[in-house]
Amino acid sequence: MQFTDLNLNKPILNALDDLGYTRPTTIQYKVFAPAMSGKDICGIAQTGTGKTLAYLLPLLRQFVYSKEKHPQFLVLVPTRELAVQVAEMARKLAAYMSFEVFAVYGGVNMNPQMEAVKNNKIDLLVATPGRLYDIALSGALRLKHIKKVVIDEMDEMLNLGFRTQLRNIFDLLPKKKQCLLFSATLPPEVEQLIDEYFEAPERLEAAPAGTPIARIRQMGYRVPNFYTKINLLERILQENPDMKKVLVFVATKGLADELFEQLDPKFPEQVGVIHSNKDQNFRFNAIRRFQQGSIKYLIATDIIARGMDIADVSHVISFDTPEVPENYIHRIGRTGRADKDGTALLFTSDRETERLAAIEALMNYTVPQEPLPEDLVISERLSEEEMPRIHVKEIKLKIPADENRGAAFHEKLPKNQKVNFKESHASKMRRKYGKPLKRRPKR
Numbered sequence: 001m002q003f004t005d006l007n008l009n010k011p012i013l014n015a016l017d018d019l020g021y022t023r024p025t026t027i028q029y030k031v032f033a034p035a036m037s038g039k040d041i042c043g044i045a046q047t048g049t050g051k052t053l054a055y056l057l058p059l060l061r062q063f064v065y066s067k068e069k070h071p072q073f074l075v076l077v078p079t080r081e082l083a084v085q086v087a088e089m090a091r092k093l094a095a096y097m098s099f100e101v102f103a104v105y106g107g108v109n110m111n112p113q114m115e116a117v118k119n120n121k122i123d124l125l126v127a128t129p130g131r132l133y134d135i136a137l138s139g140a141l142r143l144k145h146i147k148k149v150v151i152d153e154m155d156e157m158l159n160l161g162f163r164t165q166l167r168n169i170f171d172l173l174p175k176k177k178q179c180l181l182f183s184a185t186l187p188p189e190v191e192q193l194i195d196e197y198f199e200a201p202e203r204l205e206a207a208p209a210g211t212p213i214a215r216i217r218q219m220g221y222r223v224p225n226f227y228t229k230i231n232l233l234e235r236i237l238q239e240n241p242d243m244k245k246v247l248v249f250v251a252t253k254g255l256a257d258e259l260f261e262q263l264d265p266k267f268p269e270q271v272g273v274i275h276s277n278k279d280q281n282f283r284f285n286a287i288r289r290f291q292q293g294s295i296k297y298l299i300a301t302d303i304i305a306r307g308m309d310i311a312d313v314s315h316v317i318s319f320d321t322p323e324v325p326e327n328y329i330h331r332i333g334r335t336g337r338a339d340k341d342g343t344a345l346l347f348t349s350d351r352e353t354e355r356l357a358a359i360e361a362l363m364n365y366t367v368p369q370e371p372l373p374e375d376l377v378i379s380e381r382l383s384e385e386e387m388p389r390i391h392v393k394e395i396k397l398k399i400p401a402d403e404n405r406g407a408a409f410h411e412k413l414p415k416n417q418k419v420n421f422k423e424s425h426a427s428k429m430r431r432k433y434g435k436p437l438k439r440r441p442k443r
Contacts, residue, residue, distance in 0.1 A: 006032050011096035012060055019092060025050035027206035031180075032058055040198045041180040045206035046333045051182045052089055055150045060093055062148075063123065070145040071102075071125040076169070078156045079303065080105035080128060080280065081287065086152070087126045099123050106131045107280045114140040129157065129165035136172055143172045154183035154190050155326060160303065163189070170197050184333070185326040216336035220346045220356070220367040225386055226255070227379035229319060229347045230262050235373060236317075236345070237267065237297065245290070246315045248299045249331050251322065253277050255383070256299050259319065263297065273299040302327050311337065317345045321352035325362040351386070 003016050003024055016022070024032070027045040035041055035058035045051050059073050066072065075090075077083050087103035094101065103126040104113045110131065117125070118140040125132075125141075135141045151157065157166065179198050183190055194201060223229045237243060250256045253275040260273040272286040272295045290298040291310050302322065313335045322328050328346070335342025346367055348356045360366050 001029055006057070007036065008057065008061055012057065012093060015093045015095045018095065021053075024053075025206070027051060027204070028054045028057065030204045030206065031055065034202045034204065035178075035180060036062065038178055040178060040201040042186075042194055042198065042201040042203045043180070043182040043206075044184070044186060044203065045182060046184045046329060049206045049333075051152060052086055053093075055152070055180050055182065056086075056090055056093055059124065059148060059150070060090075060097065060099065063097070063099060065098060066123075067121075068145055069121045070142045071122045072145060072147050073124040073150075074132075074143070074146050074148070074173075075124065075126045075150040075152060076129055076132070076157070076166070077126065077152045078128065078160050078162065080107050081283065082153065083126045083128055084284070087124075090124055090126070101126065103127065104131050104135060110134060114138055117141045129162040129169060133165050133168050133172075136169070143169070144174050146173050146177055148178045148180065149173060150180045150182070152182050154181050154193075155185045155187060156303075156330070158187070158189045158193075159324070163193075166193065184329055187326075214336075215340065216332050216342045216344050218332065218344045218346065218365075218367050220348060220369045221372060222369060223347050223349055223372070224378060225349055225381075226383035227381045228376070229349070230259065231377045231379060232347065232372065233259075233317065233319065234263065234266055235376065237263075243315050244296055245293065245310075245313050246297045246317060247290075247310070247313050247331075247334050248297060248317045248319055249322075250299060250301060251320045253301060255320070255385075256301055258383070260299050263299075267297065270296045271299065272297070275301045276303060302330070310334065312340070313337070313342065315343045315345065317347070319347055321346060321348045321355040321359070323355055325355070325359045328359045329362070349386075 001024060002022055003013060006024065006029065008016075027043055027049045031041060031043055031054040035055070043051065043054060045054070055075070063072070075086055077086055083103045083105040087101050090099075090101045100120070100122050101124045102116060102120070102122045104117065105128045113131070114135055117135060132141075136143055151166070157163075179201070181190075181194065181198070181201070221232060223232055233248070237246070248259070250259055256273050256275050260271060263271045272290055274283045274286045278286075286295075286298065287310065289295045316332050316335045318328060318331055322331070332342075332344040335344060346356070356367070
């Protein structure tokens, strides 16, 4: 099937030609007709299957110009990086149309975004939930004109704690609207929100949830600890010069920085790192350099990488085995995109064995294990997370009772029994003269 086989108008087809797109992906052609019919959609598709075009194409095809300033279409995404990229793609697809796109997201000053939303005509608004709700509460934005709302990366939205904001936003939206949801997995929380806010949604799958993309070759390594993983990673990168665009995933911001400090001296000017502690400009710049090939290796945490749409990633390396099995699916989906082959490497330590079993159960696939190089240096150094925890047991000392020791308070005296206390000199003088004595001034 070609894009020309879909019911697309000339301006959209011209934009697709400019982008070099000729054939729709599975999720794109499955979604197009039901979305055009006005049905609510639940699309199950992994990262890299073309979800962005799957919802942007029917939105643009059904767009009718209006003088109304407030947006007709709303796209909700989990991260600011994804907000920027979706807005950029929408502008490219609408290059031959009078169609205004704007993005709002956290991490930057809200006032300029409020002014822009308030004073400019917007047809499509791309937003992260928290920032959108804040702007809507300010009165700068009205959501009652929204005709279609898209929630992208729904499972990640909930992982990031946006459940409350999503509910609040739906309360501000008109009752009559079309809802489109896209998610790589469908955990119970996603199912609950679908049942609550969607009306008889049509479920469309590019592949069953948890299925790895067919064009990705997976390989696993059993590695004892963090610093041995570093030795293995250095060895793999040095021995494989064809690894020209490699995305390396780590679990935490601290480990990302530590890995960068270890790799940067060995591969100067070739390694970048991004996580949520880095400021917005630093992150955008690192992604841009990686996209352009200025750096070959980019270290990232799961949350940040979910907002990236980077073409031609040759390898994805999971430096650790993720605790949430679905995160592994999202990681490897960064390669093997647009009908290209990709390779995914997974490093698993002994303490991560159960996580590997959960991932394989989700995929219904056993990751082939490769032997470690015979001369690989096995480090005895441990990271902070790998250090054994010393648990100090609380000891309560019991003091034996002493029968001869009285209570810690004075014994109550019988009634009418007086206690003679030694009277002070001042008290005697007050009793004798009937008035308080003047104190001598202090010198």
